[in-house]
Amino acid sequence: MSKKLEGRIALITGASRGIGRAVAKRFAQEGAHPILVARTQGALEELDDEIRAETGVEATLLPLDLKNHDAIDKVGAAIYERFGRLDTLVANAGLLGVLTPMHQLDPKVWDEVMNVNLTSCFRLLRSMDPLLRASDSGRSIYVTSVVGHIPRAFWSAYAVSKAGLDMMVRTYAEEIGKTNMKVNILNPGATRTGMRAAAMPGEDPNKLKTPESIAHEFVKLGSAECDLNGEMITAEPEE
Numbered sequence: 001m002s003k004k005l006e007g008r009i010a011l012i013t014g015a016s017r018g019i020g021r022a023v024a025k026r027f028a029q030e031g032a033h034p035i036l037v038a039r040t041q042g043a044l045e046e047l048d049d050e051i052r053a054e055t056g057v058e059a060t061l062l063p064l065d066l067k068n069h070d071a072i073d074k075v076g077a078a079i080y081e082r083f084g085r086l087d088t089l090v091a092n093a094g095l096l097g098v099l100t101p102m103h104q105l106d107p108k109v110w111d112e113v114m115n116v117n118l119t120s121c122f123r124l125l126r127s128m129d130p131l132l133r134a135s136d137s138g139r140s141i142y143v144t145s146v147v148g149h150i151p152r153a154f155w156s157a158y159a160v161s162k163a164g165l166d167m168m169v170r171t172y173a174e175e176i177g178k179t180n181m182k183v184n185i186l187n188p189g190a191t192r193t194g195m196r197a198a199a200m201p202g203e204d205p206n207k208l209k210t211p212e213s214i215a216h217e218f219v220k221l222g223s224a225e226c227d228l229n230g231e232m233i234t235a236e237p238e239e
């Protein structure tokens with residue numbers, strides 16, 4: 001069977017664990033060259049070893065803190081020098097912060113959550129835009145949450161950051177409508193990861209879908225064949 005991402009250069013943030021890790025592995029299986037971003041270098045190296053053993057693909061590792069915006073600009077320049085383009089961007093890294101009533105939220109937590117979930121995504125968009133335009137089919141996926149459009153008590157900064165992210169993407173989608181690029185929003189829904197366990201400690205994780213089971217949705221939106229733009233897709237587990 002032909003691979004759906006053959007030869008595509010794909011940047012995936014939050015690749016050290018959870019959803020981003022599963023997406024990175026699936027992308028390599030589908031023939032992409034994955035560029036892996038997260039803070040935890042050891043986890044990225046482990047993932048690189050797994051990908052290499054399984055697929056023969058050698059990933060590019062970029063250990064960095066997305067709060068460092070100058071570093072995001074440098075990533076853009078480095079990808080341009082090495083590859084001259086980017087075919088797929090998966091802006092997946094995210095931070096839960098603290099679930100608490102709005103008026104009790106520590107401003108430091110607000111700033112950090114906004115920074116990682118929203119501002120770093122703007123900085124990525126800005127830095128990767130010329131590289132995605134240089135591709136014949138630049139595809140971007142930004143990862144949101146249902147609480148970004150349906151209010152839920154105590155989800156505080158996390159919910160607000162995702163609402164902002166959704167509007168950023170929908171605005172950008174309007175702007176790129178006449179280019180070869182597409183940008184979409186993916187809502188994974190409740191998925192068995194560390195973030196979900198932190199948010200819902202009483203829940204049985206075995207009742208949740210796995211990150212691996214939704215990775216195919218990222219393949220669909222990240223491939224040249226994707227013709228959606230400005231949509232919000234809710235991930236369904238693969239049959």
Ligand SMILES: NC(=O)c1ccc[n+]([C@@H]2O[C@H](COP(=O)([O-])OP(=O)(O)OC[C@H]3O[C@@H](n4cnc5c(N)ncnc54)[C@H](OP(=O)(O)O)[C@@H]3O)[C@@H](O)[C@H]2O)c1
Pocket residue numbers: 013014015016017018019020037038039040041043064065066067092093094095116143144145146187188189190191192193194195196
């Ligand atoms: N799991 C769910 O049920 C669910 C539901 C709806 C939406 N989502 C969204 O799905 C995305 C992935 O979530 P997940 O559940 O897979 O979370 P997770 O297991 O906690 O993983 C989060 C990832 O983000 C990275 N990250 C966090 N802060 C970072 C920073 N400052 N710089 C660079 N990387 C950073 C982490 O890597 P390092 O710690 O190594 O930096 C990690 O790889 C998030 O955007 C989340 O909001 C998840």
